[in-house]
Amino acid sequence: xxxxxxxxxxxxxxxxxxxxxxxxxxxxxxxxxxxxxxxxxxxxxxxxxxxxxxxxxxxxxxxxxxxxxxxxxxxxxxxxxxxxxxxxxxxxxxxxxxxxxxxxxxxxx
Numbered sequence: 001x002x003x004x005x006x007x008x009x010x011x012x013x014x015x016x017x018x019x020x021x022x023x024x025x026x027x028x029x030x031x032x033x034x035x036x037x038x039x040x041x042x043x044x045x046x047x048x049x050x051x052x053x054x055x056x057x058x059x060x061x062x063x064x065x066x067x068x069x070x071x072x073x074x075x076x077x078x079x080x081x082x083x084x085x086x087x088x089x090x091x092x093x094x095x096x097x098x099x100x101x102x103x104x105x106x107x108x109x
Contacts, residue, residue, distance in 0.1 A: 001062075001063035002034065002037060002040070002061055002062060002063065003034055003035045003036055003037035004035075004037075005060065005061055005063070005068075006031075006034055006035050006050070006061070007035045009054040009056065009068075010035075013054070013079070015080075017031050017032055017035070019080070020053070023053065023083050024046075024049060024050060024053060026046070047061065054068075056068040
């Protein structure tokens, strides 16, 4: 059930295994193993990280409840961009924000 739910959640947000694995800082082969139920996360922190990533509970992932809610966006590209920005150091985030501000200003002109 765990693997089936992981696969379902990944497909609901229209991401491939490589994208999700990169976002979770795990290998795509590990994620594939989880989805095929050939292996399991080795620690509770990773299980919580996966649940948080998809916006579901650990209980849902483990099949203890059928209730889940995935936050979806009309623009999947925005989600991908935000996840990449979240991985940056704070000083680099500020540079990105400044750059975006410059682009917005140029679009107004």
